[in-house]
Amino acid sequence: MNSRSKRAAKASASELFVSFTSSVSFDSRLWRHDIAGSVAHARSLADSGVISGQDLEDITRGLRGIASDIRSGEFTFDPSAEDLHMHIEKALTERVGDAGAMLHTGRSRNDQVALDMRLYVREALADVVAEAINLQEAIVSKAARQGDAIMPGYTHMQHGQPVLLSHHLLSYFWKLQRDVERMSDCYDRTNVSPLGAGALSGTAFPVDRMLPANMLRMKGITENSLDAVSDRDFVAEAAFALSLLAIHLSSMCEEFVIWSSQEFRFVRLPEGLSGGSSMMPQKRNPDIPELVRAKAGRAVGGLVTILTLLKSLPLAYNRDLQEDKESLFDVFNTVEDSLNALTYFLTELEFDKVRMRGSAETGLMTATDLADSLATRGVPFREAHGIVSGLSECSGGDAVLFRELALDELASHGERPGPDDDDFLDAESSVLRRTVVGGTSPEAVRAQKENALATINGNRSLLQNMRNDASAVDELLG
Ligand code: ARG
Numbered sequence: 001m002n003s004r005s006k007r008a009a010k011a012s013a014s015e016l017f018v019s020f021t022s023s024v025s026f027d028s029r030l031w032r033h034d035i036a037g038s039v040a041h042a043r044s045l046a047d048s049g050v051i052s053g054q055d056l057e058d059i060t061r062g063l064r065g066i067a068s069d070i071r072s073g074e075f076t077f078d079p080s081a082e083d084l085h086m087h088i089e090k091a092l093t094e095r096v097g098d099a100g101a102m103l104h105t106g107r108s109r110n111d112q113v114a115l116d117m118r119l120y121v122r123e124a125l126a127d128v129v130a131e132a133i134n135l136q137e138a139i140v141s142k143a144a145r146q147g148d149a150i151m152p153g154y155t156h157m158q159h160g161q162p163v164l165l166s167h168h169l170l171s172y173f174w175k176l177q178r179d180v181e182r183m184s185d186c187y188d189r190t191n192v193s194p195l196g197a198g199a200l201s202g203t204a205f206p207v208d209r210m211l212p213a214n215m216l217r218m219k220g221i222t223e224n225s226l227d228a229v230s231d232r233d234f235v236a237e238a239a240f241a242l243s244l245l246a247i248h249l250s251s252m253c254e255e256f257v258i259w260s261s262q263e264f265r266f267v268r269l270p271e272g273l274s275g276g277s278s279m280m281p282q283k284r285n286p287d288i289p290e291l292v293r294a295k296a297g298r299a300v301g302g303l304v305t306i307l308t309l310l311k312s313l314p315l316a317y318n319r320d321l322q323e324d325k326e327s328l329f330d331v332f333n334t335v336e337d338s339l340n341a342l343t344y345f346l347t348e349l350e351f352d353k354v355r356m357r358g359s360a361e362t363g364l365m366t367a368t369d370l371a372d373s374l375a376t377r378g379v380p381f382r383e384a385h386g387i388v389s390g391l392s393e394c395s396g397g398d399a400v401l402f403r404e405l406a407l408d409e410l411a412s413h414g415e416r417p418g419p420d421d422d423d424f425l426d427a428e429s430s431v432l433r434r435t436v437v438g439g440t441s442p443e444a445v446r447a448q449k450e451n452a453l454a455t456i457n458g459n460r461s462l463l464q465n466m467r468n469d470a471s472a473v474d475e476l477l478g
C-alpha cells in the first residue's frame with residue numbers, strides 16, 4: 001500500500017468508526033436532561049471549591065444558552081459527533097472558552113449517561129402514568145354508564161357465568177392499577193443520582209454528592225460506583241412495566257375485535273375511529289384495537305433487546321449500554337401512543353346491551369347456580385356438580401328441557417320447588433347472588449367503582465409528585 005492509499009484507508013476507518021459508534025442521532029433526545037445534569041454538576045464543583053464562582057457562572061450561562069438555542073431550533077446536532085455529551089461540552093467550550101473545559105472535572109460520561117437516562121426515565125414514566133390514569137378514568141366512566149347491564153362471562157372463551165358489563169370493564173382498571181404501581185416502584189429505584197461515581201471508582205474531588213441530587217430533586221444517591229455506572233435495571237424494569245401494560249391493552253383490544261365481529265355484535269365500532277376496506281364497501285374495521293394489540297409485540301421486542309444486551313456484561317461500563325436507548329425510547333413512544341389511542345376509542349365505543357343480555361340468557365350459563373342450590377339442600381357440591389353436568393348433557397344445551405330436568409331434580413331433594421326455585425336459570429338472579437367483595441352483584445360493583453375512583457385520586461397525587469421532581473430539569477435550564 002502506498003502512503004496515499006494508507007491515508008485514504010485511515011480516513012475511511014475513522015469515518016466508519018464514527019458512523020458506527022455515534023449515538024447523536026438518537027441520544028440527542030436527552031439534551032434537556034444532559035444540560036440540567038451538567039448545571040447541577042458544575043454547581044457541586046463550585047460549592048466544593050474545585051472550580052471558581054466565575055467558572056460556574058460562565059458554564060451555567062453557556063449551558064443555558066445552548067439549551068435555549070436547541071429549543072428554538074438554532075442549534076443543529078452534528079450526527080458525526082461521538083455522542084450528545086461530547087457534543088454539548090464542545091459547544092460549551094466554543095462559547096465560554098476555558099471554563100467550558102472545566103465542566104468535566106470529576107465526572108465521566110459513564111456517570112453522566114447513567115444520570116441522563118435516569119432523568120429521562122422518571123419523566124417518561126410520569127407521562128405514561130398520566131396516560132394510564134386517563135384510560136382508567138375512561139374505563140370507570142364507561143362502566144358507570146352501563147348501569148346493571150348483563151353479559152356472558154367467559155372462561156376458555158366458552159360461556160361461563162353471567163356478569164355485569166361494568167364488572168367486566170372494571171377488571172381492566174385493576175390490571176392498569178398494578179401497572180401504575182409497578183411504574184411507581186420502578187420510579188423510586190430510578191430517581192437516585194449516580195453523579196460522583198466517575199468512570200467507575202468514584203471521583204477523587206471532594207464533592208457533596210447530595211447537592212446535585214437535591215438540585216435535580218432525586219431522592220438519594222447510588223451506594224456503589226461500579227454498580228452506578230453499570231446499572232440499567234431501571235431501564236429494563238421500565239421496559240417490563242410498559243410491556244406488561246401493553247399486554248393488558250392487547251387483551252382488552254382482542255376482546256373489542258372479537259366483540260365487533262358479526263358473530264358477536266356486542267359493540268358498534270365508532271365511525272370516525274374505524275377503518276374501511278378499499279374493495280369491500282360494507283366494511284368497518286377495528287383498526288385501532290388491532291394495532292394496539294400488535295404494538296404489545298413491539299414493546300416486548302424492545303424489552304427483550306434490553307435484557308439481552310445486559311446479559312453477561314462484565315463490570316463496569318461497557319459501550320453495549322449505548323444500545324439501550326433506541327429500544328427504550330421506542331417502548332415509551334409505542335405504549336404512550338397506544339394508551340392515548342385506546343382511551344379515545346373506548347370513550348367512543350358503544351355496547352349493544354340487548355344483544356349481550358340475550359347472549360347471557362341462552363344456553364346453560366347458570367348451571368353453577370343450580371349446583372349451588374342443590375348444595376344448599378345438603379347435596380355435597382362435588383356430587384351436585386356431577387348431577388348438573390349430567391342434566392346439561394341430557395338437555396343437549398336446550399334451556400327449556402334443562403329447566404324441566406332441573407326442577408325434577410330439585411323436587412327429588414326434599415321439599416317441592418317453590419315459586420322462586422327456577423331462578424337458577426335467570427341471569428339477573430345469578431349476578432344478584434354474587435355479593436361477595438369483588439363479585440359481580442350490582443351492589444359489589446358499585447363499591448368497586450367507588451374504590452376505583454379513590455384509587456384514581458391516589459394516582460393523581462402520585463403523578464403530581466413525579467411531575468414536581470421532573471420539573472427540576474427545566475428549572476435548571478433557566
Ligand atoms: N454514548 C455513550 C452511551 O450512551 C455514553 C458513554 C460513553 N462512555 C465511554 N466511555 N465511551 O452509553
